[in-house]
Each structure stands twice: as C-alpha cells, then as structure tokens.
Amino acid sequence: MIDIHAHMCWKDYDKDIDDIIARCKKELSAVIVGSARYDEGVKALELCKRYPGFLFPSLGFHPIEGGVDPEKIMELIRKNADKIVAVGEVGLDYHWEKNPEKHKKQKEVFYQFIDLAKQIKKPLVIHSWDAERECFEMVKGLDIPVVFHCFSGKRALANEIISEGFYISLSTMVLFSKNIRKVAKDVPLEQMLLETDSPFLSPEKDKDTRNYPWNIRISAAKIAKIKNIQTEDVLHSAEKNAVNIFNLKIV
Numbered sequence: 393m394i395d396i397h398a399h400m401c402w403k404d405y406d407k408d409i410d411d412i413i414a415r416c417k418k419e420l421s422a423v424i425v426g427s428a429r430y431d432e433g434v435k436a437l438e439l440c441k442r443y444p445g446f447l448f449p450s451l452g453f454h455p456i457e458g459g460v461d462p463e464k465i466m467e468l469i470r471k472n473a474d475k476i477v478a479v480g481e482v483g484l485d486y487h488w489e490k491n492p493e494k495h496k497k498q499k500e501v502f503y504q505f506i507d508l509a510k511q512i513k514k515p516l517v518i519h520s521w522d523a524e525r526e527c528f529e530m531v532k533g534l535d536i537p538v539v540f541h542c543f544s545g546k547r548a549l550a551n552e553i554i555s556e557g558f559y560i561s562l563s564t565m566v567l568f569s570k571n572i573r574k575v576a577k578d579v580p581l582e583q584m585l586l587e588t589d590s591p592f593l594s595p596e597k598d599k600d601t602r603n604y605p606w607n608i609r610i611s612a613a614k615i616a617k618i619k620n621i622q623t624e625d626v627l628h629s630a631e632k633n634a635v636n637i638f639n640l641k642i643v
C-alpha cells in the first residue's frame with residue numbers, strides 16, 4: 393500500500409521521524425512526502441534522500457500558507473526536477489480566503505505551477521479546498537496526470553473529473569464525511585488513490601492527534617465496505633495507480 397500524500401516533514405514528527413518511517417516500512421510499499429512551503433520542501437528532499445526507493449518527494453506551494461515567494465519554490469522544483477515525483481500540492485483555497493482579489497492572485501500563481509509541471513512533465517497534485525470547480529476548469533485538457541488531493545468536492549464534480557481521465561485521492565476524511573463516502577462510491581478503482589495528509593485528519597483524534605501513513609488501511613476498509621469489495625483490492629489498485637502515475641522506482 394502507498395500513501396500518496398503525507399507531510400512527513402511537519403514539525404510534529406521531528407522527534408520520532410525515524411521510528412515512524414521504520415513502522416511505515418513494515419506496512420507500506422512507499423510514501424510520497426508532500427510539501428507546500430519552501431522550508432518543508434527542502435526538508436522533504438533531505439528526508440527522502442535518506443530513504444531512497446521508499447520515500448519520494450513532491451514539492452508544492454500552499455495557496456495561503458506557502459509564503460510570499462512562490463518563485464523560490466519554483467526554482468527549487470526546477471533544480472530538483474530529476475528527484476521529485478510530482479509538483480504539489482498547489483492550487484486554490486477559497487475556504488480560508490474569501491477575498492476575490494486574492495483569488496485572482498491565487499489563480500495567477502497556480503497557472504505558473506501548472507506550466508512548470510507541464511515543462512518538467514510531472515504529475516500535478518492539486519489542493520482545491522472549496523475551489524474544486526475553479527481548479528478543474530484550470531486544468532481541463534492537460535496531458536500530464538492530474539490528481540485532486542484530499543478531494544472534498546461534490547459527487548457530480550468528482551464524476552466530471554473522472555470523465556476527464558484525472559485521479560481522485562481520498563483521504564482519511566472518508567471516515568468522517570458522508571459526502572466523501574458518496575464520492576468514494578462513484579470513483580472507479582482505476583482512478584482512485586489513497587492518502588492520509590498526515591499529520592492532519594487523524595482518524596482517532598481523541599487518542600492521537602497525529603495521523604500516520606499506515607492509516608490508509610482504515611480508509612481502504614471503509615471504501616471496500618461502500619463498494620462491497622475486499623479491502624486488499626482497494627489497497628492493491630491504489631498502489632498500482634500510484635506506481636504508474638508517479639513513476640515510482642520502489643526498491
């Protein structure tokens with residue numbers, strides 16, 4: 393099984409990251425280490441270098457928390473284009489940002505990252521909170537793989553994304569959200585990926601506020617129940633998709 397989006401360089405893991413990766417290695421085939429800020433991206437490259445063939449970096453820019461200098465991250469992406477497996481997360485966030493002027497600015501930056509992903513021919517991992525439709529309109533027709541990370545949009549839009557040949561990544565939010573369970577019902581296994589978005593979205597917030605990559609198994613069990621299939625089938629197809637989309641050279 394593969395978690396395609398975990399922020400393993402988040403400060404919450406600083407004190408025991410190697411223990412966590414050791415457990416990940418027991419349970420998963422690979423983890424894609426997502427990032428959305430410059431410092432996090434630098435840390436992700438360093439961490440993945442220590443676990444070649446198991447951890448794979450993805451560099452991105454958060455539409456709100458990414459900082460004031462997206463160019464710095466674009467430069468980092470260009471310099472490490474041979475090491476990263478995706479550009480992302482990048483995109484739009486209208487959940488935390490309601491100002492239309494700022495939305496315009498977010499779109500300008502997102503277009504730059506889309507162009508960059510096209511140039512270096514890497515998959516695009518999209519952050520689209522409350523701006524799923526807007527993101528979709530911006531990426532329609534792209535001929536690189538497009539992944540909607542932590543998708544929480546409407547079921548009808550999920551179906552449009554699927555028809556376009558893009559991918560939907562379901563997070564552990566499938567455990568708490570009725571809407572996402574409806575989405576899970578419609579997304580075919582061939583276009584579904586799994587992620588935790590660790591350390592966020594912990595399935596057992598009262599016991600442990602951190603999430604961990606191995607928790608995709610809990611999501612997979614839920615999705616399997618919804619689809620009336622086996623958990624292993626969900627995990628297996630999501631792993632196969634991840635290897636193909638991100639061209640992972642697992643060792």
Ligand SMILES: [Zn+2]
Nearest residue numbers: 397426481589
């Ligand atoms: Zn994320």
